Every structure is written in C-alpha cells, then in structure tokens.
Amino acid sequence: MPEFSDIELLAFLDEQLGSEDSARIEEAIREYPELHQRLVRLRGQNVAGLHTIGAIWRREHLSCPDRGLLRRYLLNELVGEHRDYIRFHLEEIGCRVCNANYDDLSQAISQEQDARTRRRRMFQTSAGHLK
Numbered sequence: 525m526p527e528f529s530d531i532e533l534l535a536f537l538d539e540q541l542g543s544e545d546s547a548r549i550e551e552a553i554r555e556y557p558e559l560h561q562r563l564v565r566l567r568g569q570n571v572a573g574l575h576t577i578g579a580i581w582r583r584e585h586l587s588c589p590d591r592g593l594l595r596r597y598l599l600n601e602l603v604g605e606h607r608d609y610i611r612f613h614l615e616e617i618g619c620r621v622c623n624a625n626y627d628d629l630s631q632a633i634s635q636e637q638d639a640r641t642r643r644r645r646m647f648q649t650s651a652g653h654l655k
Contacts, residue, residue: 525556533566535582542618588622589613595629 528536528549535541536549553560581587589597589610596602597610613619614626 525559526552528552528559530566531582533563537563537567538582540582540620542620545618585619585621587613588619591625591629594622594626595633598626598629598633 526548532541532545533549536546539546541549553563593602593606593610597607602610614623
C-alpha cells in the first residue's frame with residue numbers, strides 16, 4: 525500500500541490537493557480498504573473536534589495570501605520574498621483555493637484592461653468631433 529501522511533489525506537478530504545495527487549489517493553482508496561478506513565477515522569477526528577494546530581492552519585487557510593496580495597502578484601508589483609512565496613504557494617504547493625482566486629483575479633484584470641482600452645479608443649475616435 526502506498527504511504528500517505530495524515531496531512532496529505534486531510535488535504536485530500538478538504539479538496540486542497542492538486543488533481544494528480546487527488547487522483548493518486550483516489551486510486552489507492554479503491555485498491556486498499558484499510559486506507560479508506562484510515563480516511564474515515566481522520567474525518568471522524570476532525571468532526572469530533574480533535575483539532576491540531578496544523579488542521580486549524582489548513583482549514584482557516586492561514587498560509588494563503590489574501591486577494592490583494594494575489595492581485596499585486598498578478599500585476600508584478602511584488603518583489604523578493606513576497607513574490608517567491610506566492611509563486612511557491614501557487615505552483616509548488618498547488619493550493620486550490622489560491623489558484624481559483626488567482627484565475628478569478630486574472631480574468632478580472634484582463635476585463636479591466638479591455639475596458640480601459642475600449643474607453644481610450646472611443647475617446648481617441650471622438651476627440652476630433654469635440655470642439
């Protein structure tokens with residue numbers, strides 16, 4: 525049976541793993557009933573209130589950057605350690621919550637830029653008509 529840490533399994537239960545890791549665990553669950561029982565036990569501990577600092581940290585997303593920082597990251601306004609941490613959090617850890625926020629902000633920024641471009645073009649084409 526493949527070895528998974530409790531942290532990995534709890535992240536799987538909270539849907540915080542990337543698709544490849546989730547698929548690997550799902551496959552193992554189907555193959556090994558004892559892994560399924562371990563997941564049931566872990567979920568029960570969480571529901572019963574047997575919380576660890578790590579569980580609280582993950583559940584409350586305490587290591588996740590807020591949307592303001594993600595926006596600044598997208599606009600290349602962050603440098604050094606802040607930029608490196610967010611890149612690590614998105615790409616290496618693969619935080620699904622932050623990647624969803626990142627995608628949402630990226631789309632919003634793109635729409636804002638498109639709207640600014642349209643306004644500028646309308647102003648430029650109508651500028652000669654204003655006297």
